[in-house]
Structures are given as structure tokens and as C-alpha cells.
Amino acid sequence: MSTAVAQKKGFGAFIWDYLTTVDHKKIAHLYLVAGGLFFLMGGLEAMIIRIQLMKPDNEFISAGLYNEMITMHGTTMIFLAAMPLLFALMNAVVPLQIGARDVAFPFLNSLGFWLFFFGGLILNFSWFMGGAPDAGWTAYAPLSTTSPGHGVDFYVMGLQISGAGTLIGGINFLVTIVNMRAPGMSYMRMPLFTWTVFVTSTLILFAFPALTVGLFLMMFDRMFGSVFFDVAAGGNVIIWEHLFWIFGHPEVYILILPVFGVFSEVFSTFSRKRLFGYSAMVFATVLIGFLGFMVWAHHMFTTGMGPVANSIFAVTTMAIAVPTGIKIFNWLFTMWGGTIQMTTAMLWSVAFIPTFTIGGMTGVMLAAAAADYQYHDTYFVVAHFHYVIVGGVVFGIFAALHYWWPKMFGKVLNEKLGKWTFWPFFIGFHLTFFIQHFLGLMGMPRRYWKFLEGQGLDTGNLISTIGAFFMALGVIIFLWNVIYTAFKEPKASADPFDGRTLEWSIPSPPPFYNFKQTPLVRGLDALWIEKSEGKKAMTPAEPLGDIHMPYGSILPFVMSLGLFIAGFGFIYQVDNPVWLSLVFIGMGITLGAMFVRSVKDDLGYHIHKEDLEKGDGQL
Amino acid sequence: MTKDTNSTPHNEFEKAEHKEEMKHQVISFVMMIIFTIAAFAVVATDAIGKYFAIPIILLLAVVQVIFQLYYFMHMKNKGHETPALMIYGGLAVAFMTILTFTTIIWW
Amino acid sequence: MSNEDILNPKQMPHEPEKATLEGKNKFLGFWFFLGGETVLFASLFGTFLALKDSTAGGPGTEELFGLELVFVMTMLLLTSSLTSVYAMYHMKNNNFSKMMVWLGVTVALGFSFLGFELYEFYHYIHEYEFTFRSSALGSAFYTLVGFHGGHVLFGLLWIVTLMARNAKRGLNLYNAPKFYVASLYWHFIDVVWVFIFTVVYLMGKVG
Amino acid sequence: MKGWMGKFRALFLLGSLSLILSGCGVDKLSALKPDGYGAELLYDLMILSIAIMIFVFIVVMAIYTFVLIRYRRKKGQEDFIPKQTEGNKVLEIIWTVIPIILLLVLAVPTVQAVFDLAETSSDEADIRIDVTSAQFWWQFDYAGEEISTSQELYIPKGERVYLTMKSADVIHSFWVPSIAGKMDTNPGDNENTMYLEAKEEGVYWGQCTELCGPSHSLMDFRVVVVSPEEYEQWVNDMKNADPEATPDTQVAQEGQEIFQNNCMSCHAIGAQPKGVGPNLTNFGDRAKVAGILEPTKENIKNWILNPNEYKPGNTMPANLVNEEEAGKVAEYLMQLKPSEITPESAQ
Numbered sequence A: 001m002s003t004a005v006a007q008k009k010g011f012g013a014f015i016w017d018y019l020t021t022v023d024h025k026k027i028a029h030l031y032l033v034a035g036g037l038f039f040l041m042g043g044l045e046a047m048i049i050r051i052q053l054m055k056p057d058n059e060f061i062s063a064g065l066y067n068e069m070i071t072m073h074g075t076t077m078i079f080l081a082a083m084p085l086l087f088a089l090m091n092a093v094v095p096l097q098i099g100a101r102d103v104a105f106p107f108l109n110s111l112g113f114w115l116f117f118f119g120g121l122i123l124n125f126s127w128f129m130g131g132a133p134d135a136g137w138t139a140y141a142p143l144s145t146t147s148p149g150h151g152v153d154f155y156v157m158g159l160q161i162s163g164a165g166t167l168i169g170g171i172n173f174l175v176t177i178v179n180m181r182a183p184g185m186s187y188m189r190m191p192l193f194t195w196t197v198f199v200t201s202t203l204i205l206f207a208f209p210a211l212t213v214g215l216f217l218m219m220f221d222r223m224f225g226s227v228f229f230d231v232a233a234g235g236n237v238i239i240w241e242h243l244f245w246i247f248g249h250p251e252v253y254i255l256i257l258p259v260f261g262v263f264s265e266v267f268s269t270f271s272r273k274r275l276f277g278y279s280a281m282v283f284a285t286v287l288i289g290f291l292g293f294m295v296w297a298h299h300m301f302t303t304g305m306g307p308v309a310n311s312i313f314a315v316t317t318m319a320i321a322v323p324t325g326i327k328i329f330n331w332l333f334t335m336w337g338g339t340i341q342m343t344t345a346m347l348w349s350v351a352f353i354p355t356f357t358i359g360g361m362t363g364v365m366l367a368a369a370a371a372d373y374q375y376h377d378t379y380f381v382v383a384h385f386h387y388v389i390v391g392g393v394v395f396g397i398f399a400a401l402h403y404w405w406p407k408m409f410g411k412v413l414n415e416k417l418g419k420w421t422f423w424p425f426f427i428g429f430h431l432t433f434f435i436q437h438f439l440g441l442m443g444m445p446r447r448y449w450k451f452l453e454g455q456g457l458d459t460g461n462l463i464s465t466i467g468a469f470f471m472a473l474g475v476i477i478f479l480w481n482v483i484y485t486a487f488k489e490p491k492a493s494a495d496p497f498d499g500r501t502l503e504w505s506i507p508s509p510p511p512f513y514n515f516k517q518t519p520l521v522r523g524l525d526a527l528w529i530e531k532s533e534g535k536k537a538m539t540p541a542e543p544l545g546d547i548h549m550p551y552g553s554i555l556p557f558v559m560s561l562g563l564f565i566a567g568f569g570f571i572y573q574v575d576n577p578v579w580l581s582l583v584f585i586g587m588g589i590t591l592g593a594m595f596v597r598s599v600k601d602d603l604g605y606h607i608h609k610e611d612l613e614k615g616d617g618q619l
Numbered sequence B: 001m002t003k004d005t006n007s008t009p010h011n012e013f014e015k016a017e018h019k020e021e022m023k024h025q026v027i028s029f030v031m032m033i034i035f036t037i038a039a040f041a042v043v044a045t046d047a048i049g050k051y052f053a054i055p056i057i058l059l060l061a062v063v064q065v066i067f068q069l070y071y072f073m074h075m076k077n078k079g080h081e082t083p084a085l086m087i088y089g090g091l092a093v094a095f096m097t098i099l100t101f102t103t104i105i106w107w
Numbered sequence C: 001m002s003n004e005d006i007l008n009p010k011q012m013p014h015e016p017e018k019a020t021l022e023g024k025n026k027f028l029g030f031w032f033f034l035g036g037e038t039v040l041f042a043s044l045f046g047t048f049l050a051l052k053d054s055t056a057g058g059p060g061t062e063e064l065f066g067l068e069l070v071f072v073m074t075m076l077l078l079t080s081s082l083t084s085v086y087a088m089y090h091m092k093n094n095n096f097s098k099m100m101v102w103l104g105v106t107v108a109l110g111f112s113f114l115g116f117e118l119y120e121f122y123h124y125i126h127e128y129e130f131t132f133r134s135s136a137l138g139s140a141f142y143t144l145v146g147f148h149g150g151h152v153l154f155g156l157l158w159i160v161t162l163m164a165r166n167a168k169r170g171l172n173l174y175n176a177p178k179f180y181v182a183s184l185y186w187h188f189i190d191v192v193w194v195f196i197f198t199v200v201y202l203m204g205k206v207g
Numbered sequence D: 001m002k003g004w005m006g007k008f009r010a011l012f013l014l015g016s017l018s019l020i021l022s023g024c025g026v027d028k029l030s031a032l033k034p035d036g037y038g039a040e041l042l043y044d045l046m047i048l049s050i051a052i053m054i055f056v057f058i059v060v061m062a063i064y065t066f067v068l069i070r071y072r073r074k075k076g077q078e079d080f081i082p083k084q085t086e087g088n089k090v091l092e093i094i095w096t097v098i099p100i101i102l103l104l105v106l107a108v109p110t111v112q113a114v115f116d117l118a119e120t121s122s123d124e125a126d127i128r129i130d131v132t133s134a135q136f137w138w139q140f141d142y143a144g145e146e147i148s149t150s151q152e153l154y155i156p157k158g159e160r161v162y163l164t165m166k167s168a169d170v171i172h173s174f175w176v177p178s179i180a181g182k183m184d185t186n187p188g189d190n191e192n193t194m195y196l197e198a199k200e201e202g203v204y205w206g207q208c209t210e211l212c213g214p215s216h217s218l219m220d221f222r223v224v225v226v227s228p229e230e231y232e233q234w235v236n237d238m239k240n241a242d243p244e245a246t247p248d249t250q251v252a253q254e255g256q257e258i259f260q261n262n263c264m265s266c267h268a269i270g271a272q273p274k275g276v277g278p279n280l281t282n283f284g285d286r287a288k289v290a291g292i293l294e295p296t297k298e299n300i301k302n303w304i305l306n307p308n309e310y311k312p313g314n315t316m317p318a319n320l321v322n323e324e325e326a327g328k329v330a331e332y333l334m335q336l337k338p339s340e341i342t343p344e345s346a347q
């Protein structure tokens, strides 16, 4: 019954295997590749932005195209690059860290990926179908609702579909973490990465529905003639701002929390020390998540909410600095007294601390509501969020990839090339974004297609553009490293970094059933405990027995494809009702696949004990 | 394959327990109906002024929902700690959303 | 547990919906989903409340709503909630045929609720020219109530599919969680309706 | 507010910080060169917050540098297993409490400033101006004075001027960095208010800071701050401007006629009627055309012929008149100089 490994039968079978897989490790690969490609797209867009702003009064691209560029850059980076890359890590690592054979809903896991993927495709199809969305990633109404062409429709459909995927992914991880932990792994013994994924998933669960509703309202206004944002018929444009930010602020913590988890793992592994203040770290994570829902209006200080609202939101926002500070100091003290090994993963993590601290501090400056009347919508804000997003999330993803690459692909990334990735990117990053703080204060608003001569902004912008090229260089070296490692590096051992958590107790990469026997967890840093007692492996919590596995399925792909088709129908039915046929076809495919799914029993199969005994993962 | 599994033996004690629970559920249903009628009555008869009527019907709704969640959806039973946490999380976010939207032009 | 044990349990356990790991996962995942739905409906309620006086010269809530119809609809839906509780009661007692009967009643009540709702919309559109497009209030009203109606419809289709699918098989550990979760969904729809009749209709009538 | 700020200013650190920062940017544009009450208040708040942040950063970096140098794994330590500490209550309390205190130090003046800047006019005698934004230009209506201008807002030095702001289409945002912070202009009934109080005469840059379409980056405007006496005179001149007045030269007269036939559907001269395009009453006194171009005849002519080339996506149609006519209209428009008080007076 070992059908799950039907590969090595040629390219077609390989593709089919990935299209139908429900194995969280393979889904992690899918997320990584798709998210990585979208990251390159977003990066390319960023380069175009920077080239346009290289000199004053530049005409490299037109005004309309520039707006499309920033919109797509922001949207792509946040929804299609950063989040999927994090999902890649979550999929690759969380089940292993908690000693599980799979996630709670393997089928839904695959569905989540394909929804995200097709949503991202729709969004990017806009480039070839008459223009991309151009109202900013925040898509404020009524600019977005009145934007001509179909650009914003692609934004709405793309995000709606990929958002559904994200929500599904979030629920999947919540249930996985609650229900599937190995015996002995209490909540307070969970590795910090798993904890942050747990909190992040909760944020997804409560934040995304607000976006869903916002997108529906926008879709109805644009496609079906409702008047939510049409002031002439009594609509109110501020509703969108609220809905967007009720989602949008938690979203930035959705991005940052998992990488906080990554850093916690990396600092502790490469200092060979237990994480300092573990329970405080857990508490801080939960607190950040909680406070994250009470601050959204700090993006709207200049909307005209009035002084009371502005003050309340200013103070709640500042409060978030406290739990975040707890984390920064705990990381520093994790290294304190340790024995720090500067691997590439550690280098990214070490670089993260000052970078993110600067970004966080400018965040607190922005939170001073009155002062934000000056900062808002200037390059100061752009600098702030790239410091936290690139300096936090992107650095974190790089750290994680270098750290977990052997677990995901069986080889340690080349260290030398790793450092060559780091330095140009790091230097380029600070060149690009540090100067932007000053550009903002000197009067340069964001989302400006061009700045004029004689405003004293020339040098700063040039430096910024040069920095961006360094970042691109870093990324290219990383891509080279991936290829180089695949061909030239030797196979990695199960535990190449002297790891502390369960994922390092099984081979790299793990067999498709992960754990032959579920391990027994005896404390925080489960593997470290065993190793420090001189044992080589985890003590099993169960005798060797049959392992239950789910079947793969093409249905998630089909369901998502249906929505993809229907998406185009929705977008174009405005022009001609004939397009409604696509809506029916697409929805028919999706609902049909759902129907098939619900009437067909899918109980999975068992790997038999005897087969397990025969070979290690050689099934 | 058994067509109808109700012939399999079943624990009498559990059956009694289910019955007991069912009784509670019927009681809560009756209460809910009463609350609903009360709420409609408040509005239909115009008996109380607007400023009292709104809080009263909202309160009646909240109580009803508690019945639904705790009795019909079994949130009172054990094994529902995590669901309860999540529902309350959702309600907290919901509460804040609605609060801002009702005071959308702040004071 | 082998597949055979799941499909043909020798004895039904105490809580069949949570007897297998899959069942437990489904149970928990569904509750989480409902947590998310809470926020979804909150956003819709918030939007409605923000726009409830934006009539753009058209009819307002006081003028539009008639309490009789809403009262009947409320009773239908509340009763359907009780009937689905009965269905789950019989599921726990492992009495499949009675469970099916009660689910059938639930579905019937649900469809009649939907019928009334459609009539209501028709009425507003034709008597008052109060449409989805006529004012921000119209957009908000039809969206909120329509989303709920959509949930009702989806719930009905779901339950009907489950019933049809399992009519010949009887209850087992594979489908028990499915029935249970569908009934949770049904109750949640009822919860939302309680707020709709209170916040939209009753408060709209009070003004 | 001023009181305790005075004390802080005395601090050397803050003083030098201000000095360094105020070297940044161009006069009348940079938020770091405040010339107005709001901008100064916010500048002080910024300096305070930057000082706090620098303090925090120094602390973090001190620990960081020490740790990285001291605890780097050295040769021969490959097998060293450090002590596995769980945490330290005292330390953890310290780094919870100190940030809370620092944040309170920041929060109190923040809230004060928010309320300070939210003041609205209660006095009929105050100068009140309605600001209306549209893609991609600004209209200023002086309440009670029957004066309208576009792109250029005249205000007296040292007086509080209260703005009531709304938008004719999408959301824009009004920002004059050197005088005050920004405020959005929303469509519909959602009006916002703010005030300007300039402390120096001059011509200040204003910018639109909410993405509003292709020419968002070109939606510049000017705030002309003149002395109260000059302001008085300007108001009078503007009130007495005769929209029908015949210009001096022949060309300009022809231009006037062409203008009246082709352009009056959108552009007003004099306060009434309000148009869908900018009010051009004092166009000849403008520092810029359409907010961005030098006011030369050539530029005006080219603008009239093809406005979209300069501001993509704006709603003024191209080629309403031919090239020759455009020249005449430009001549006419340049002669619309109802007042002696111009941006040049504001030096």
C-alpha cells in the first residue's frame, strides 16, 4: 500500500505526485517554491520602483504603471511571498517539532496551498489582462472602487481566494498543535516556534474574516452595483479603512511572530543554551497577539477619528513595545553565557536584533499619534515597515531556510555562499532603507511616482536605489547557493547542528511517516534532554505498530482551479453577462469536487509493522 | 455492513444521561421561545421607551445565545475548553469591531 | 483503530463524534472555524450598524420591516435548532433512523425559513423599491441578511447530502463527526439569526 | 506643554540632536525645519521620542556587543556545554518596567499634543477656510468673505486659521510639513478640521499624502504666509476683483473671449459660480501653474493644449482650443492679477 512514494517514475509522475500530495513535507516544498517565485516577482517590482526613484523627475515608467507597481509589490510581498514562505516553514517543521506523523487535516492542507496558489495566479494575471490593480495594497475606497479597468477586480478576487486558503491553513495548524502533540509534550514544553505558529494561526483565524468581508463589500460595489462606499447614496468610505486595518494590523504580527519563533530556535541552538525566560517568551507572544487586535486604528490617525480615539489607539500601540522588548532581551540573554557559533543562520539572527530594534523603535515613534501627523504616508513609514518586515521577516526566513534546509532537503546549504548571501543583502538593506527615514521627514510622501527637483531629495533617493541593487545581488547568490548545494554538497546527517528539538531526532529528510514510533517527550528541548543524558535517540512512547496514512488527492487542486475559473467570470461579467457562464462552470467544478469529496469515503491506509521493520524509510 | 446500528447494545447509564441532557435542552428551548416573544413584545407594544427597549432586547438576545452555545452546542460539557476559548476570542474581536463601527465618527 | 472498526464499529462509544482522532480534529477544527465566523458576522453587523440610517432618500428600517413575518421566521429557525438537537440526541443513543427523521424535520423547517426570507426580499423590492443598489442601507441589509441566508442554504445542502450519502450505511465512527459538525453549524446559524432579528429588525423598528 | 518641553530642550543631547536633524532638508518643506505652531509642537515630540529611542538602542547595543564578543565560540571550545539557565526574575522585571516608564514619558505629551491640535474654532471672528480637494488640485473657500482660490492658500502670519476639509472625489490628504501635520480630506459628510498657525512669512510647500490616482505625486500646493496687514489688503483686493474686467492688450482681450466661450463651464473667475476646475481669479499672481510648473507663458500654453502630459489622469480635456488661441488665453490668464500681494510679498 506504499503508494505515496510513486516517484522516480519520470517527470510526469513527479508532477502528479506534487499535485496530489497531502504530505505536509511536500506541501512545504510547494509553498517554498511558489512563495519564492512570488518573492522574486515582488523583488523585481521593487527594483523597478527604485529605478524610477533613482533621480528627480524620472520618466522610467509612467505614473499609472508606477501605481500598479507599488500595489503589486506590496500585495505580492505580503500575501504571496512572506506568508507562503512562512507557511512553508510551518508545514516543514511544526509536525516534526511536536512529534506528529502529519497535520490534523492533510487534505485541507493541500487545499489551502492550492487556493493560495491560484489566488496568486489570478492577481498576477492582471498584468497581462489590461492592467494590474493600482490603488495601493491598502486599496482605500473610493479610489479602489472607482478605479477604471479591471485591475482592482483582480486584487479582490485574488486576495479573496488566496485568503480562504490562508484561513484554512490557520485552522489546520491550530488543530494540529492542540490535538496532535506527542505524549508528554504539554503546552509549556512546546518549542517556541510551535508556540508562535499557534498564536499566529489564532491571529489568522480572527483577522482574515474581516478582510473577507471587506473584499466582499468591495466586490459587490465594483461588480454588482451596491453602494457601500458611494457617498452619493449614503455610503461611507471609512468602513473599508477600518475593515482593512482590523485585518491589516494583526496581519503584520502574523508575519513577524513565526520568525520570532525561528530566532528563538536559532539563538538557543547556536548558543547551545536553553532559551532564556521560556515562559516569559510564551507569555510575550500571546500578549503581542492579543494586543495586536486593539491597535489597528494607528494606521488611521489622520483619517479624522478625533482626539479620543487617536489617544486610545496611540497608547495601546505603544504597549506592544513592552512584550516585544521582553523578547529582545531574552534573546540577548540566551546568548549571554552561551557558546555562540556564527553559522549563516545565526548570522541572519544576530543581524536581526539591531535591525528589528530600529524598526520597532520607529514603530513606537509612529505610535505617538500627534507626531504621526508628520510621519504618516511619508517615507518614514516606508522605512519603518521595511525595517521590521525585511529586517525581521525576510531575515528570519533566510535564517530559517539555512537552519532547516537539511530537514527539508537533506543537505546543509553551503556556508561560504551563505555568508556571501548575507553581507550584500545586509549592507544593501541598510543603504536602501536607513536613508528613507530622513527622506520622509524632509517631506517626501510615499507612493510618489516622482519627486521634483530642488526638494533636496536627490542624493538620498540615489543611495536608496544603489542599496536595492546590493539586495538583489544577495538574493541571486542565495539562488546560486540552492543550486550549488543540490549538486555539490554531501548528504546531511539527522542532526547536523546539535539541535534541541524533536525534528532533529529523525533522518534528514524524514521518511514520509515522520516518526516510526511516536517519541515520549520528557521536557522542553526534548532531544537535548535525551542527548545530555547520553542517549542517542528519543525513547518511544508506543510499541512499533501499524501507521495510519492519508491518501493523496487531486481534488484540492480541482476545487481551487474551479474557483480560479469562476474568478475570471466574476471579473468580466461586468462587461458582458456571457462571462457569467464561466462563473457557473467554475463554481460547478468546485462544488462538484466538494460533492465528490463528501460522498467518497477516504479513510486512508496503514503502513504495516512488518514493512516498517524491513527498512528505514525505504518504503 | 450494518444498515442500522441501533440494534447494537448500548449502555443504559449513558442513555439516561443523554435523556437528562435532552431535558435541559428542551427547557432551554422553551426559555428561548419565551425570550423571543418578550423581545418582540417589547418592540411591538411600544410599552417601553426607545432607550430602555434597545438594551433590554440586546440583553435578551445575549441570554438566548448563551443558551444556544452552552446547551444546544454543549459548550457546558467537558472537552469544550478550547472551543470556548476560541469562541470568546472571536467574540472579543467581534465586540471591538462593532464598538468602533457604532461610534465610527468618534466623539 | 482499523478502517473496519471505524466503518463497522462493534459498539458505539459514548461520544461517537469524538471517538477517532479524525473526529476529534474535525470537532475542534469546526469550533475554530465558528470562532472565525463570529468575526465575519461581526464585520457585517458593524457595517450594517454604521450604515443603518443611510437611506439616501429611500425607505428606512422603521418603514420597511413588519414584525409578523420576522416572528414567524424566528420561530421556524429556533424550532429547527431544537429538532437538530433531537437528531444529535438520537445519534448519541445510536438510533440512526430516528436521527434521520429529526434531521428531515430540521431541513424542512430550514427550507420554509428560506422561503419566507425570499418572500420578504421580494416584498421589499416590489413594494418599496428597496434594493441592494438603492441605498447604502439597502446594500448593508441585503448583504448581512443575505449572508445569513446563504449560510442557511449551504447548511441545508450539506445536511441533505449527508443524509443521502449515509441513508443506506447507517451510523459509524466515520460519519458521526460529520453529522455532529453539521448540527453545530446549524446552531451557529441560529445564533446569528438571534442577533439579526434583534439588531436588524427589532432595533430597526425601534429606530 | 511648552513648560516641561523647555526643560528638556536644555538637555545637551536633545539640543545637539535637534541641531543635527535640522540640517536636513529644504526650507519650507522639511518637517525638520518647523515654522508653525503645529510643526514645532510635533518637532519637539519627535525629538523627545528619538531621544528615548536612542537611549533604548544604546542599551540594547551595549549588551549585544558585549555578548557577541565575549561569548563567541573560540577554538578549542567545540565541546563546551554552557550552563542551561532558565531565566532570571529580577532581570525580567527590570526590562518590563523600564520600557513601561519610558513609554509613559512618551505617552503623556503625545496625548496632550493630540488634544492640543484637535482644537476647533469657537469664534466667528476667526479666519475659517473650507478646503476642498479633487483629483489633482485644491480649492480654498474663505468663509464669509466670498473669496475662492485654488492651489495657493493665503494666510496671515501668527494667527490661527481654521480649516474645514472635505474631498470632491477620492480621499486626499493635506500636508504642509513646515507648518503643521497632515489631515485627510474625505468624501461625503465626513468633514475634518485642523488649524494652521504659521510663525514665519514665506511660501510653503504643501503636498497630497494619500494615494489618489496617477498624479498623486503632482498634487502640490502652496501656502503663502504674509503679514496680517498684507493679508487684510489681499482679502480686500480679492473681494473687489472684477471678473468681467477687460484686459489691457488686444491679445489678452481675444484671449478673454476665447476663455469665456470654452473654459467657463469649468473654471470660475471671481468667487461665483463654483466650477469643476480650479478658480483662476488670481491666476496671474501664482507661483506655479497647476501646482508644479513655472508660470511662464509657454508653460501655460502647453498646459492648456495638453494637460495630461503634465499631470496624467487629470480631468481637464486636451485640445479644447488650438495653439494660437491657447497662446492668447495664456496671455489673458497671466494678466489676472487682482492684488498687489503675491507670493513675492511673503519674504
Ligand code: HEA
Residues within 6 Å of the ligand: A138, A252, A253, A255, A256, A298, A299, A317, A318, A320, A321, A322, A324, A325, A326, A328, A356, A357, A358, A359, A360, A361, A362, A363, A364, A366, A367, A368, A372, A375, A376, A377, A381, A384, A385, A388, A389, A392, A393, D053, D056, D060, D098, D099, D100, D102, D103
Ligand atoms: C512585520 C511587520 C511589522 C511589525 C512587527 C510592526 C511593528 C510595529 N509597528 Fe508597524 N507597520 C508595518 C509592519 C509592521 N509593524 C507596516 C507594513 C506598516 C505600513 C502599512 C501601510 O500603510 O502600508 C506599518 C505601519 C505602522 C504604523 C502606521 C504609520 C502610518 O501609516 O502613519 C504605526 C503607528 O503606530 C506602526 C507602529 C508599530 C509598532 C508600535 C510596532 C511594534 O510592534 C514594535 C515593537 C518593537 C520594539 C519597540 C523594539 C524592541 C523593544 C525594545 C528594545 C524595548 C524597549 C523599547 C521602548 C521602550 C520603545 N506601524
Ligand code: HEA
Residues within 6 Å of the ligand: A039, A040, A041, A042, A043, A044, A046, A047, A049, A050, A070, A071, A073, A074, A075, A077, A078, A081, A082, A135, A136, A137, A138, A382, A386, A389, A390, A393, A394, A432, A446, A447, A448, A449, A468, A471, A472, A473, A475, A476
Ligand atoms: C514582505 C514585504 C515586503 C518586502 C520583502 C519588501 C521588499 C522591498 N521593498 Fe517594499 N513594500 C512593501 C512590502 C515589502 N517590501 C509594502 C507592503 C509596500 C507598500 C505598498 C503600497 O504603498 O501600497 C512597499 C513599498 C515599497 C516602496 C515604496 C513605494 C512608494 O511608496 O512609492 C519601496 C521604495 O523603495 C519599496 C522597496 C523595496 C525594496 C527595495 C525591497 C527589497 O528588499 C527587495 C529585495 C528583493 C529583490 C531585490 C529580489 C531580487 C531578485 C531579482 C532581481 C531577480 C529577479 C529575477 C527573476 C524574476 C527571474 N517597497
Ligand code: CUA
Residues within 6 Å of the ligand: D133, D135, D136, D171, D172, D173, D208, D209, D210, D211, D212, D213, D215, D216, D217, D219
Ligand atoms: Cu491627492 Cu494624493
Ligand SMILES: [Cu+2]
Residues within 6 Å of the ligand: A248, A249, A252, A295, A296, A298, A299
Ligand atoms: Cu499596524
